[in-house]
Structure formats: C-alpha cells, structure tokens
Amino acid sequence: MFCLFQVPLSRGHSLEVSWLEVISPQENTSIIEKKPKIKVRFLKPVKIDTLLVILDGTDITQLLEVKENEFEYKPFMVLPPGNHVIIVTVYDLEGNQLQKEIQFTTKHSKFFEEMVSENELGVTYENLLKNTDSSEDIPDSKIEANLSSQNRIKKGNWSFNLNTNLRYYDQNTPLSPPLEKGIEVINWLLTGAYSKGKFNFKGDVGDVQITETPYTVPSLSRRGGVFDFRYGNYQLRLFSVRSPQVFGLEGGTGISTSTDDHILGVSGGVKLFQNKVNLKMIYVTGEEPATSFGISSLPGKKKGNVWGFLVTTNFFSSKLKAELEVDFSKYDPDTSDEFEEKSDRAYRFTIGGFLDNYNYEFTYEYLGRDYAVVGQMLEKDKEGFTFTGGANWGVHNLNIMFLRYNDNVRDDELLPRIINSQGSINYSFTKFSEVPINLSVQKSIQESTDEPSGTPPLDLHTDTVSGQISFIKDNLNIGFQTSYSYMNDKTDTNQDQTNIIYSLTTSYYLPTFSISPSFSLNQLKDHLTDVRTDTYTITIDMKKTFLNDKVSFDLSGTYNIVKADDGSVDNRSLNVNLNLAYKLPTYFQGYLTPVIYLRGNYSKTMDDVYSTSDETYQIYLVFSTTLPFSF
Structure with missing residues (x-):
C-alpha cells in the first residue's frame, strides 16, 4: 500500500513559498503530538491530479483528503519522535513543477x-x-x-x-x-x-530467553529475570528463572534467590586486545521439579550446577579464529533415590578462519557420560571431531567435510562403543547462471567395537552420490535431482539396501499467477529379501488472483503411491487443500484488511492389499482480519 521514494529536491523551487502555505504543523518547529495533522493550502492554481506528497520517505498521496486548493492528512499510526520531512510536489497550470520541503520535529509528551x-x-x-x-x-x-x-x-x-x-x-x-x-x-x-557513556544496563523480567555457551546454557526460555551490566569491555549478567514452564500471569515474575524450582546463574566477561580476545566465565545452579510441562521428567527432582569457561580469539582479520570451552558439572537426575550427584566435564576446541578464497574449521569436542546441566537437554557421552573446508574460484565452489564421533567415552565394559564416521565432497559449477550444477559424494560408516557378550556387532558402510541441475530463465525454474545410495551391511545379518531417488521440480511465476508442480520417485531395495519398494509423490501448488487482487484462488495437493514388487505393499493417498478468498473493502487508511474465504480439505487413502479405503472432506467458511493501531 505504501512505497518508498527518494525525490530529488529542486532547491530553487523549495525557496519559493508564494505558491504554498503550510497551515500545520508550522515549519521548523517542535511540537508535542503523536499524530500531527498535516494541512497545506495552495496559493495559486495547480493540477491536483499531479500532486505527490512524501512523508519521511513514504508516499501518502492516496491517504490525503484533497480539496480544490488544499489537502489534509491525519496519521492513523503514531509517528516516531524526532525530525520529520514532508516533500510536496505538484505542477501548475502552465506545466511547471513546484516542489517544497517542510521540516518539523515531534515529541510524544511534555515529559x-x-x-x-x-x-x-x-x-x-x-x-x-x-x-x-x-x-x-x-x-x-x-x-x-x-x-x-x-x-x-x-x-x-x-x-x-x-x-x-x-x-x-x-x-x-x-x-x-x-x-x-x-x-x-x-x-x-x-x-x-x-x-550513559561506557556504562550500559539492560534488565528483562517476564518470559525471557537466555543464551550463554554451547555446553552450559545454549538456549533457555523460562519465566524470570535477566540483568545485564556492561562497562566498556566488561560484562556481568545475572539471571533467575523458574524451572517449570509457566504461561500467562501464572507464576508471577519468576525471580527468586532460592534454587527450589528455580535456575540461577551468573556470568562475566571481558574483551582484550581491541576485542580480539574474549574471556567469559559462567556459573549455573538450580533444581527442576518432578513434573514440568514441556520438559522430560523423572520421579524425583533434578538438581545440579555447572562451572563454565569460554575463550574466543579472532586474529588477522578473521584468518585465524579460535574458541575453547571447558565446563564442569555436578548433577543428580533423581534426588529421591539413594544415589549421590555425579561430577563430569565437557570441553570443546574450535579453530578456523578465512584465507582469501578458502575457509576452514576444525572442532574437537568431548562430553562426559554424566555431564548434564539443569534445564537443558544436552547430548552427552560423545567424543569426536569435525573438519570442514571450502574453496571458491569464481564459477567453481568446492566444500569438503569429515567427522568422526563415538559414544561410551568411559569404556564401560557393559556397553559397546558406537563409532560414526562421515566424509563428503560437494562441488558446484555456476559459469552459466541459467544452468547451475551441483555434485556431491558422501561416505558414512557406523560401526561398533568392544561389544559385550550377547550384543550383535554393527558395521554399516553407506556410499551416496547425488547431483542436481537447474534451468532458470525469467519466471521459469526447472530443477532435476537424483541420488544413488548403497548401504553395505558387513555383519552376518547382511541387510544391504539400495536407495535411488529421482525428483523433478518446476515453478513458474507471474504477477497474478504462479504454479509449482513436482514429481519424485524413491526406489528402496532390500537385498536380503530381494524386495523393491517404489514411492511416487506428485505435488502441486498453484495461486491465481483476479479483479486487481481482490479475489484469489489457492490450490495445493499431494498424491502418493507406495508399491512393493512382491505385492506386500500397495497403497495410495490423496490430500487436497483449496482456498477461495475475497478481500472486503479496507478501512482506516487501508490498515483494516478483512478477508472472507471458503476453505476445503479433501483426503483419501486406499490400500489394495487389505482392500480398504477412507475418504473425508471438510468445507469451512472463514472470516479473518487484522488491524494495527497505536496511541
């Protein structure tokens, strides 16, 4: 509804005031008003149909109340405080352009x-x-x-x-x-x-979000308070939140100095050597109740604390960046039993950077078997590393990745150690912007060692090759992707599998019409049973607007066919969603936008193996509207 404009000012015309009178607000004045009325009168005949009025870069011409020799505008939304600029452009009867810039300043109240x-x-x-x-x-x-x-x-x-x-x-x-x-x-x-100056303070009370370090508090959303103090390169943060989830006005502020059903934390940091080195320390302690909506709980309360230390560096303009985190936790997953809390540790080291057209990153991480933080669901009992690297030579882009992780970090004799290794190479060619090409090769291995008696070994090797080519021309986009994957089970079970995927996606866009059909075929073969299962998927998304966007029609649907060549599986499903919407007249300068529409859902499933089928549909009449307002 609104457009941004940058209108070149004609300095000569802006000095001419004989053709225009600003009734309100007065030019170059400061007024106390949230929605100042703008009223301008023309002192000479002008072509009203050529009038253009810009307020703070937004075209408000369509919102004006225009009379023969004047116009008026009353903002529906509150204008932000500060300086405002109105640019009035119009042509006189002789065809000369007239232009005037009007400036004024607003405050929202006296205090x-x-x-x-x-x-x-x-x-x-x-x-x-x-x-x-x-x-x-x-x-x-x-x-x-x-x-x-x-x-x-x-x-x-x-x-x-x-x-x-x-x-x-x-x-x-x-x-x-x-x-x-x-x-x-x-x-x-x-x-x-x-x-003020180097000192900054920010305090949040209510439904807060807390982020500290990846292995202490990577993300915590609860009811409570967070208080952040900064002075120059120094930072201190305090937080106290309720550990159970609460909603609305329930639970009050959530702030307490007790750890009963609360999580408390403090962190401090300092930036050194022109912000090239950051040091941070954090301490978190607390307790979770037995039941808490949205949190996995055990019969007794969960209680613990953690100390964390984080060092980050950035030297040589991001050519050499490093991060070291070391954490120590004490955690009791069930305070109602006879077992004491357990101590453990976690640490992570990352080094990486950018060198001209190249980038690299290496990460080593270790999380102990008993490492845990109250209020968090961190992955634990793992050790390993990840290396990624990339190069960009204009139209050629190459990325490589290799990782290796294992569990059972304490060599527990009662458990096997599972090792996951994966490597991949991805290449893209973009010399022809209309026909980009992507190729990738991946190798993954999942194996076990030190299996206790009675535990079957694990030794799966999976090789995957995939490619994608697209054609992009104006409003048309066509993409074809395919992948071939072979899983070699080297254990006695010999459950080898082959998976081949073909997919074709298309899209075509016009201002009043768009359509995006797609087709995919997924072939999965189990070599042990010599059974191949084919899954066909057809989707479509279409939208059409009529009558200057007042009427719109939306269609989306998915059709699936799943068949096994031994006849054990043969089913089909169809899901269709339809919307026919009509935009009702708008009000309040176009801010109130009511829409009425019919919505239909259709679903059908058919199973030819068991000779069953099910068909349902619903039709809804829906009215919706939105109205922004301010005061």
Whole structure:
C-alpha cells in the first residue's frame, strides 16, 4: 500500500513559498503530538491530479483528503519522535513543477521524548459448513483473536518496553492443554535499559530467553529475570528463572534467590586486545521439579550446577579464529533415590578462519557420560571431531567435510562403543547462471567395537552420490535431482539396501499467477529379501488472483503411491487443500484488511492389499482480519 521514494529536491523551487502555505504543523518547529495533522493550502492554481506528497520517505498521496486548493492528512499510526520531512510536489497550470520541503520535529509528551503503544489485532472466525469425518475432535465453529502489544517509554538515558501477546479462543469442543478457552496472556516481557557513556544496563523480567555457551546454557526460555551490566569491555549478567514452564500471569515474575524450582546463574566477561580476545566465565545452579510441562521428567527432582569457561580469539582479520570451552558439572537426575550427584566435564576446541578464497574449521569436542546441566537437554557421552573446508574460484565452489564421533567415552565394559564416521565432497559449477550444477559424494560408516557378550556387532558402510541441475530463465525454474545410495551391511545379518531417488521440480511465476508442480520417485531395495519398494509423490501448488487482487484462488495437493514388487505393499493417498478468498473493502487508511474465504480439505487413502479405503472432506467458511493501531 505504501512505497518508498527518494525525490530529488529542486532547491530553487523549495525557496519559493508564494505558491504554498503550510497551515500545520508550522515549519521548523517542535511540537508535542503523536499524530500531527498535516494541512497545506495552495496559493495559486495547480493540477491536483499531479500532486505527490512524501512523508519521511513514504508516499501518502492516496491517504490525503484533497480539496480544490488544499489537502489534509491525519496519521492513523503514531509517528516516531524526532525530525520529520514532508516533500510536496505538484505542477501548475502552465506545466511547471513546484516542489517544497517542510521540516518539523515531534515529541510524544511534555515529559517523555517517546511514549507510544503499538498494537496489532488479528481475528479469525471459522465455521464448518460440511464434514464427512466422524471424529468429534473437529469443532463446528471456532474463533481466535490475538493482540500483540509493544509499549515504549523513553526519557534521556532511560527507556522501558512492555511487550505482550493476548489471545481469545473459543470453540464448541474441548481444547487440549495447555490451550484454554477465553482470554489469556500468552507471554509478556518488561525491559528497562539505561545507557550513559561506557556504562550500559539492560534488565528483562517476564518470559525471557537466555543464551550463554554451547555446553552450559545454549538456549533457555523460562519465566524470570535477566540483568545485564556492561562497562566498556566488561560484562556481568545475572539471571533467575523458574524451572517449570509457566504461561500467562501464572507464576508471577519468576525471580527468586532460592534454587527450589528455580535456575540461577551468573556470568562475566571481558574483551582484550581491541576485542580480539574474549574471556567469559559462567556459573549455573538450580533444581527442576518432578513434573514440568514441556520438559522430560523423572520421579524425583533434578538438581545440579555447572562451572563454565569460554575463550574466543579472532586474529588477522578473521584468518585465524579460535574458541575453547571447558565446563564442569555436578548433577543428580533423581534426588529421591539413594544415589549421590555425579561430577563430569565437557570441553570443546574450535579453530578456523578465512584465507582469501578458502575457509576452514576444525572442532574437537568431548562430553562426559554424566555431564548434564539443569534445564537443558544436552547430548552427552560423545567424543569426536569435525573438519570442514571450502574453496571458491569464481564459477567453481568446492566444500569438503569429515567427522568422526563415538559414544561410551568411559569404556564401560557393559556397553559397546558406537563409532560414526562421515566424509563428503560437494562441488558446484555456476559459469552459466541459467544452468547451475551441483555434485556431491558422501561416505558414512557406523560401526561398533568392544561389544559385550550377547550384543550383535554393527558395521554399516553407506556410499551416496547425488547431483542436481537447474534451468532458470525469467519466471521459469526447472530443477532435476537424483541420488544413488548403497548401504553395505558387513555383519552376518547382511541387510544391504539400495536407495535411488529421482525428483523433478518446476515453478513458474507471474504477477497474478504462479504454479509449482513436482514429481519424485524413491526406489528402496532390500537385498536380503530381494524386495523393491517404489514411492511416487506428485505435488502441486498453484495461486491465481483476479479483479486487481481482490479475489484469489489457492490450490495445493499431494498424491502418493507406495508399491512393493512382491505385492506386500500397495497403497495410495490423496490430500487436497483449496482456498477461495475475497478481500472486503479496507478501512482506516487501508490498515483494516478483512478477508472472507471458503476453505476445503479433501483426503483419501486406499490400500489394495487389505482392500480398504477412507475418504473425508471438510468445507469451512472463514472470516479473518487484522488491524494495527497505536496511541
């Protein structure tokens, strides 16, 4: 609806004010107004149909209230505080271009430079017109409304943000937890920040996200608080969150100094040698309850702590980058049993960089069998390394990779050691931009050693070759991919397999029409039984718009055929989704965008081996709209 413009200013015309009078706001003034009314009067006859008005780089011409010799604009959304520029361009009756630049400054209130609430309301109502599915889980009608709100206050060096999402949901059938009918707060986050000179502070309270190091807290989303202090090259972070998942207003702020059902942490860092060396230390401690939505739990509580140390370096303009992490944990997976907590360690070393057209990276990592961090689901009991390298010679691009990992890092005699090795070479050729080519070769080995008595050995070798070629011309894109894979089982079970895949994808785009059909064939042969299973998949995505985009038609579908040459498998499935939408008239300067549409779902499955079939379809009448608003 809006477009960005950069209009060259005619300095001579901008000095001429005899043809235009700015009624509001006054030029080069500072006003206290969130939605300032803009009103301009022409002092000489002009061609109104040539009028172009740009506000802060956005064309607002279509939103103006235009009269014979003046125009007026009242913003629907709050303008940000600060400087604003209006550029008015029009032609007089003699065909001369007239242009004027108008500047003014706004504040949101007398006390605050910025005080604004930006919101977006989305509403969807769905009514089931026809249903052949006997399931009682499909509601006849449902309504969902979501309100996203971002609120900001700023004065001097201080700023405060309150972001929240509310939802109203209702339907004529029961909901599965944690969904509830009615109005509920989905999440909320209050942020306060202060900045002056080298000192910066930021505090988050609510539904926070915490990221520290890969082996301590790679990602933690909980209710609580995070407080970050920075002075120059020094950083200190404190956090306290509830370990069980809570939603909405339940659970309060989530901040506590006790580790009961909470996770506490502190980290500190410093940057040295012009930010080429970063040092970081972290300590995390806490406890998880026996039950917590979204978290795997054991009969008793889980409790532990971890110390972590991280050093990162970047020398010679990213030619030599390195990272070293060392962590020590104490963890009790079940405080209700008689076993004590167990200590273990993890460490990781990475070195890499860029040398002209080349890049490289080597990583060695070790995670102990009993290494664990409260609130995290880290992979453990593994040791190994990964090497990647690449080269770019213009139209030629080459990437290589090799890795080797094993479990059972403590050589437990009761368990085998599983070793996974993999190497690959990928090459791409792009001399002809319309016909890019990609080739790859991969070798993977999964084997076991030191198997205890009664444990069958593992020795699988898989070789894969694949290629892709595309044709790209204007709005047409055609791609063909194929791969051949052979898995050689060198154990006595001899379960060798061959997998061949062919796929063809196409797409064609026009402003009012697009279509993307595809076809793939997956052939999997089990050499032990001498049975080959073929899977055919056909998909299509199509969209067409009519009447200046007021009406749109969407079609997507998938058809699958699965057949085994011994007759043990023979089934087909068809899934089709249809949408026919009509955009209703917009309101509030085009911000309210209601849409009404028919949606249909069709599904059919057929099994010729067991002579069964099932067919269902649903037709819905849907109304949806969104409205952003601010104050």
